[in-house]
Amino acid sequence: MTDQPGKVRDDSDQAADDFLASVLRYFDGDLNDAEVAELNQLLRGDPTSRRWFVEYCTRSCLIRETFDPERQALLRREHDTEPSATGGHTGIAGALRVFGPLQRATGDRRQSWRILAALCVLVGVAAVLLLWQWGGREREVLTIASLEDVVGDVRVVTAKGQSHRIESSAAIKSGDTIRTRGTESSAVLAYADGTRLTLVGNTSVMCGDHRSKSIVVHQGTLAASVKPQPAEKPLVLTTPSAQVQVLGTRFQIEALENRTDLSVTEGRVRLVRIRDQESVEVPDGKYATVTERNTLLVKDIPGLPSTWEETFEAGLPEGWARGKWVTDELPAGSKGAVKAAWGEVDSEGANYSVGSSEQWLQGLFAVQKNSHIHFTFKTEKQGWINIFIVTRTSGSDDARFSGNYLLRDFPKTGSGQWETVSIPLDKFKRIHRGMESLREVVPFKLLFVFDAPDRGLVIDRVWVTPDGPGRVVSEVIH
Amino acid sequence: MDANGIVRALIRDRVKLLGFIWAIVRDHHLADDVLQDVTVLAMERAAEIRDDEHLLLWSRKAARYKSLEILRSQAHRTLALDHDVLESLEAQWASVDAAATSDEVGYLRGCMERLTPHAQRIVHLRYTQGLSGIQVAEIIKVKVHSVYVALTRIHRALEECIRHRRQAAEGCT
Numbered sequence: 001m002t003d004q005p006g007k008v009r010d011d012s013d014q015a016a017d018d019f020l021a022s023v024l025r026y027f028d029g030d031l032n033d034a035e036v037a038e039l040n041q042l043l044r045g046d047p048t049s050r051r052w053f054v055e056y057c058t059r060s061c062l063i064r065e066t067f068d069p070e071r072q073a074l075l076r077r078e079h080d081t082e083p084s085a086t087g088g089h090t091g092i093a094g095a096l097r098v099f100g101p102l103q104r105a106t107g108d109r110r111q112s113w114r115i116l117a118a119l120c121v122l123v124g125v126a127a128v129l130l131l132w133q134w135g136g137r138e139r140e141v142l143t144i145a146s147l148e149d150v151v152g153d154v155r156v157v158t159a160k161g162q163s164h165r166i167e168s169s170a171a172i173k174s175g176d177t178i179r180t181r182g183t184e185s186s187a188v189l190a191y192a193d194g195t196r197l198t199l200v201g202n203t204s205v206m207c208g209d210h211r212s213k214s215i216v217v218h219q220g221t222l223a224a225s226v227k228p229q230p231a232e233k234p235l236v237l238t239t240p241s242a243q244v245q246v247l248g249t250r251f252q253i254e255a256l257e258n259r260t261d262l263s264v265t266e267g268r269v270r271l272v273r274i275r276d277q278e279s280v281e282v283p284d285g286k287y288a289t290v291t292e293r294n295t296l297l298v299k300d301i302p303g304l305p306s307t308w309e310e311t312f313e314a315g316l317p318e319g320w321a322r323g324k325w326v327t328d329e330l331p332a333g334s335k336g337a338v339k340a341a342w343g344e345v346d347s348e349g350a351n352y353s354v355g356s357s358e359q360w361l362q363g364l365f366a367v368q369k370n371s372h373i374h375f376t377f378k379t380e381k382q383g384w385i386n387i388f389i390v391t392r393t394s395g396s397d398d399a400r401f402s403g404n405y406l407l408r409d410f411p412k413t414g415s416g417q418w419e420t421v422s423i424p425l426d427k428f429k430r431i432h433r434g435m436e437s438l439r440e441v442v443p444f445k446l447l448f449v450f451d452a453p454d455r456g457l458v459i460d461r462v463w464v465t466p467d468g469p470g471r472v473v474s475e476v477i478h
Numbered sequence: 479m480d481a482n483g484i485v486r487a488l489i490r491d492r493v494k495l496l497g498f499i500w501a502i503v504r505d506h507h508l509a510d511d512v513l514q515d516v517t518v519l520a521m522e523r524a525a526e527i528r529d530d531e532h533l534l535l536w537s538r539k540a541a542r543y544k545s546l547e548i549l550r551s552q553a554h555r556t557l558a559l560d561h562d563v564l565e566s567l568e569a570q571w572a573s574v575d576a577a578a579t580s581d582e583v584g585y586l587r588g589c590m591e592r593l594t595p596h597a598q599r600i601v602h603l604r605y606t607q608g609l610s611g612i613q614v615a616e617i618i619k620v621k622v623h624s625v626y627v628a629l630t631r632i633h634r635a636l637e638e639c640i641r642h643r644r645q646a647a648e649g650c651t
Contacts, residue, residue: 017631021629027500027504028612029504043563044562044563050566051570053501053567054570058493059636059637060497061493061506062582062583063586063590064506065493066583066587067601159613206609208607238606240602258595
């Protein structure tokens with residue numbers, strides 16, 4: 001990304017680097033008085049520094065104009081709706097749409113100059129009034145939403161980096177980052193118009209500009225119920241790989257660093273890949289996935305299957321949460337397995353564990369009356385091993401963590417032999433408040449957990465079926 | 479110039495003006511607001527503006543005054559650059575006026591493609607999502623100093639790549 005191989009850096013490179021770093025901090029408001037004075041001195045006395053500064057500012061704005069989907073959409077919309085005879089954009093209304101965030105109604109380009117001039121004055125007065133109002137009531141306006149229904153580990157990090165744990169509710173300001181941590185955590189970001197974003201699990205979002213509902217989703221899962229938004233000011237959710245533009249609907253997104261999944265339950269949502277601006281409209285009942293280079297396809301939201309399987313043959317599945325892929329000393333015919341690894345399991349402290357990916361949106365599998373979990377495994381030492389099925393509520397719009405279901409009596413062999421065990425899912429007992437049976441909730445994560453010392457748990461295959469022997473059955477593999 | 483000509487020219491050259499305004503107000507949204515005001519003002523004064531070159535010079539002066547006006551009206555925002563420095567920068571900005579924005583966009587797109595996905599992500603977080611160094615550092619889980627170092631190198635790489643492409647294009651014409 002940076003220096004070419006073999007290129008020797010000299011003093012001028014270092015000076016340029018130092019100057020650019022100083023300029024970056026200038027734009028963040030991070031320079032102290034002495035550093036500001038030094039920057040002024042450089043810009044005053046050194047033409048090269050002035051050139052660098054001008055090039056930096058121009059390039060930064062060019063990047064924003066070129067790669068910000070929202071701005072590109074605005075320019076495209078203007079271009080589509082009001083082409084002039086010369087192919088450019090004409091008229092004050094068109095100019096204002098392109099140049100600024102304040103959206104104006106389309107004007108008649110053939111109106112007399114007198115009317116245009118009057119309009120100019122009116123627009124100017126309106127702009128000044130808006131600025132005056134904004135400045136005078138800044139504190140009030142900057143509070144853009146409230147955080148409600150807080151459960152578990154929820155923090156707000158301000159734009160200046162101060163972190164506060166939220167116990168019940170909080171006012172959210174522009175630039176605040178909201179973090180929910182751990183599968184049991186959730187919070188609702190509630191706007192005054194009734195729009196609600198439910199953040200669940202390990203999720204981090206930042207609230208953008210106070211003049212529009214713009215949310216940057218760093219990672220995680222959220223469900224949204226969006227009240228109708230003005231056509232020119234859609235709710236915009238930006239994940240690392242995609243942008244979701246919403247006028248009023250209900251949907252869920254799950255964002256990883258290089259993948260975004262969107263399911264729409266009501267209305268229509270526009271999903272834009274940031275890298276190349278490719279986009280699709282996703283209507284209700286459909287879902288779409290954005291990765292770095294996939295073909296954007298809109299598909300039916302799949303029903304939750306009653307079967308599920310992981311074999312680890314080609315490595316750990318994408319997003320697999322815990323465990324180490326191993327390829328030695330496997331059952332005949334197997335190419336890979338997962339070994340329990342030491343590490344933190346949510347906020348519960350460190351343990352040895354094997355943990356599946358969190359499939360919040362889709363769920364892992366549907367539990368039926370006679371569902372069984374099966375796994376082929378070995379352990380080197382005896383000792384307790386717990387299996388957790390982590391679940392959410394079944395409603396897709398406002399789904400929350402429901403509870404963990406635990407199997408305590410894991411077979412204690414410790415013989416180092418490979419075994420396959422089948423266990424009815426009704427042997428798993430709910431350990432959270434509530435009486436919901438597994439069939440009423442959606443399993444979204446599976447965890448095998450034990451404390452030190454290491455029992456040497458290796459799982460070669462794990463799968464769920466809607467049927468089985470109806471009792472715990474264990475078979476040694478020879 | 480007529481009003482339509484002014485609008486066309488300002489749309490074409492908006493990046494050059496936005497860069498200048500942003501340098502003063504240090505807030506992209508505020509820069510948008512100032513540019514909007516300048517556009518309205520330029521249309522009002524269309525008869526006084528001779529041509530595209532004059533328009534850019536005039537717009538920069540107007541943008542400087544509008545920016546200072548807005549900074550004065552907002553107690554929490556301050557002007558960090560001295561007035562004489564702003565004047566020097568205004569003159570420096572004239573040196574980029576000759577570059578066609580459409581060409582520069584093409585060079586930039588090509589050069590961005592050459593960045594690593596990690597570098598592209600940092601650029602995206604910083605410039606299209608408008609995050610500060612601290613916020614980018616939190617997201618990519620590194621120290622803020624590392625973000626500034628990365629951004630510095632990214633800018634140096636982009637600068638060099640764009641210059642090569644510009645020179646190559648000029649060599650072809």
